Amino acid sequence: MTVLPDAGPVPEPLAYPFWTTEGLGLPDGYRPLHDRPPVRVRLPYGDEAWLATRYEDVRAVLSDPRFSLAEAVRRDQPRINPMPRAGGGLIALDAPRHTMLRTLLAKEFTARRIELLRDHVHEIADGLLDRMVDVGPPADLVQELAFPLPMTLICALTGVPEVDQPAVRAWADIVCSGNVTPRAVQRHAEEFFGRMHGWIEARRRAPADDLITLLVRACDDGILTSDELTGLLNELLIGGFVTTTNQIANFFAILLLPGSTAAGGPDLLETLRARPEVIPRAVEELLRYVPLLNGLTLPRYATQDVELGGVLVRSGEPVVVSQAAANHDPAAFPSPQHILLDRPGTPHISFGHGIHYCLGAHLARLELQVTLERVTARLPGLRLAVPESEVDWRSKEFFSGPRSLPVAW
Template sequence: MTSSTDPIPADFPPPRSCPMHQPAEYERRRTEAPVAKAEMPGGGSAWLLTTFDDVRAALSDPRLSSDRRRQGFPRYAPTIGINAAVSSGGSFGDRPLMIGLDGDEHAQARRAVLGEFTVKRMRALKPRIQEIVDDHIDAMLAGGSSADLVQALSLPVPSLVICELLGVPYSDHPFFQSCTTTLLSWKSNSDERRAGLVDLYGYIKRLCTDKENATDPGDDLIGRQIARQREQGGAVDHQGLVATALILLIAGHETTANMISLGTVALLENPGILARLRDDPALTPAAVEELLRFFSITGPVTSRVATSDIEIGGVPIREGEGVVALLASANHDGTVFADPAAIDIDRGARHHVAFGYGPHQCLGQNLARLELQIVFDTLFARIPGLRLAAPVEELPFKSDSTVYGLHELPVAW
C-alpha cells in the first residue's frame, strides 16, 4: 500500500472542477496514495483516508479518538485552533460536545437521546413535517413565480422541525442561524467563531435553565431529558444537557437544509430520474440514499487522533498522529460503487457512509431521511414546473464551509 507526505492544497478540501462533483484529487489519492500523510491548513499533519474500507475501519476503531482536545487532532483551517470551535466539533469549557466524546462517555450521552430518533418516533412526526412542508410551499406559491429555495424551503423546514423537537422557540431562528453560519464558515476568524459560540451557548444555557426551573419542563426533547434525569437520580446534568441541545440544534438543521438544496438541483438536472420519482414516489427513499452518497456534504466530524500505534491499509500510524476519514472519497470508491460519479437511484446505496460509520454514526439520520423524502415528493408534485433560475455553474456553492451546500438557490415556475 502506498503512503506519502504529499501535502494537500492550502485551500483544502481540494478544489472542484464542477461544483456538483467531488474533487478529482480524491480519485487520484485512492489510486496512488490511499493512506497519505498531508499537511493540514490549520497546522500540523494528518493521515488522509480515501477508500471505503479504510474509512469504515478507522471510524469503528476505538484506538482513534474523537476528542478535539488531544494533541495532534487534525485542524481543517487555521481558524479552528480553539477547543470551543463548534465547527470542528470541539468543546465548551471542560465538557466536550457529543461528537468529541469517546468510549463509555460517548455511549452514555448517545444512549440518553437515542430514543428520540427511532424509526417509530419519526413515523409519529411525519404528519407534522408534511404540514410544515405544505405551509412553506403554500407561501412560495402565494409569493409569485420565483423564490430563493434556501430561504423559502430548504432552511426553514429542518429549522422548524428541530426547534419543535428540541423545544427551542422558532422565532429565535435568525439568531441561531447567524451563529451557526459563523461557526461553520472557514472564512470566520477565531474571534468571530468564539463570539458566535459564546452567544449560542449562552442562549441554549438560558433556555435549559428556564426549563429546569419550570414546574413543567415541556413535552420536547430537552424537557423529556430533564424529566428522565430527575426520575433516575434526582439531579439534572445541566452542562451535559446544554452540550447535547447545542450540538443537536446545529446539526439538526444545517445538514438537511443543504441536502434539500443540493438534491433539488441534482433532480432538476436529471429530468429522467425526476420523472421516475413523480410516477412512482416509492422510489424516493432509494433516491434519497443515492443523493446522500453522491454529495456526502460533511467533513471534519470524521477527524480522529490515534491513542496508540495502529495500522490502516497497511500503513503504520503512530500514537498522537491525526487521521481524516474522507467520507466523500469513500462514497465515490469505484470498487464499491460502480460509476460513482453518476447518480443511479437503482444502485442500492444504503451502505454509504454519508452519515459516518461506527459509534459516532449520525443520530438524526432517520429524521434527515424522512424530511428529504417528504420535501422532494411534495415539492415536485405541487410545483411540476419548477426550474433553476440560474445556470448551475453560477450558483453560490459553499466551498468555504464545513458543510457543503448552497448559500442561495434561485428557482422559478
C-alpha cells in the same frame, strides 16, 4: 502481527482539503487516492494527519475504538480554522461515556418514533410551499424551503422558542463558515450559549414534552454535567438542521441543473414525479452521490499503533477521513459518478459508521423524502429561474452546495 514494508522516503504531505470552487462533483484530488493506501496531508492549521479515502479504510477508522475523537480535544487538531474545536457533546466523547449519554437521546430518534412525525413534516412542507405558491415564482428554494423546514422541526422537537429561531440560524452560519475570525466566533458563542442557558432555566421552571426538558432532568439527576448539557443541546440544534438544509439544496441542484444530466439531472426529476414510490431509494443514492462535507471530518487520534490499509499509523497521530470519497470509491460503488436508483449492495457512509453514526439519520431521511415528494407533487414544471452559470456556489466552506437556488414552476 502484520509487518509493513519500508516505504522509503516520506513524501511531502498533500495540501488538504481539496477545495472545489463550485458544483457538487467530487473534487479531482480524491480520485487518484482510491488506488492508494492512506496518505499524509497538511491542513491550514494544526497537526499533519493521515487521510483515508477508500471505503474500507474509512469504515475501519470510524468503527475502531483505537481511533479517538475525545483525544482530539486535547491535541493541536488538524483543521481549517485558527480556533480548535472545543469539548462538549457526543462528538468529543469516546465509549463508555459517549454510549451512556447517547442512550439518553437515542430513544427519541428511533425509526419508529421518527416515522410518527411524517404527517407533521408534511404539514410544515405544505405550509412553506403554500406561501411560495401564493407569492408565485420565482422563489429561492434554499431560503423558502431548505432552511425553514428542518430548522422549524428541530427547534420544535428541542423546545426552542419560535422567536429565537433566527438566533439558531445565525449561530449555525458562524459555526459552519470557514471565514470567521476566532474573536467573532467567541463573541457569537457567548451570546448564543447565554441564550441557551435561558431556555434551560425556563424548562427547569416549566417542564415540557421536549428534548431540553429531557436533558435538564438528566442534568438535575446527576447523569449529565452542565457542560455536557449545553454541548449536547448545541449539537442537537446545529447538527439537527444544517446538514439536511444543505442536502435539500444539493438534491434539487442535482435535479435541476442541465449540466448534471450524466448524474441524474432533469430526467431523474421527472422519474420522481411520475414514480413517487422510488423516492426513498433516490434519497439514499443522492446521499451517496453528493459530497456534502468537502471532506472535512473531525480528526481521530490513534491511541496505539494501528495498521490501516497498508500503512502504520503510530500512536498519537491523527487521521481524517473523507466520507465523500468513500462514497465514490469504485471498489465499493461501480460507476460512482452516476446516480442509479437500482444500485445494489453496499450501503453509503454519509451518516457515518460505528458508535458515532448520526443520531438524527432517520429524521434526515424523513425530511428529505417528504421534501422531494411534496415539491414534485406541488410544483409542476419546476426549473431553474436563472442560467446555470449564475448559481451562487459555496466556496471553501465546511459544506458544499448552492447558497441560493432560484426556481420557477
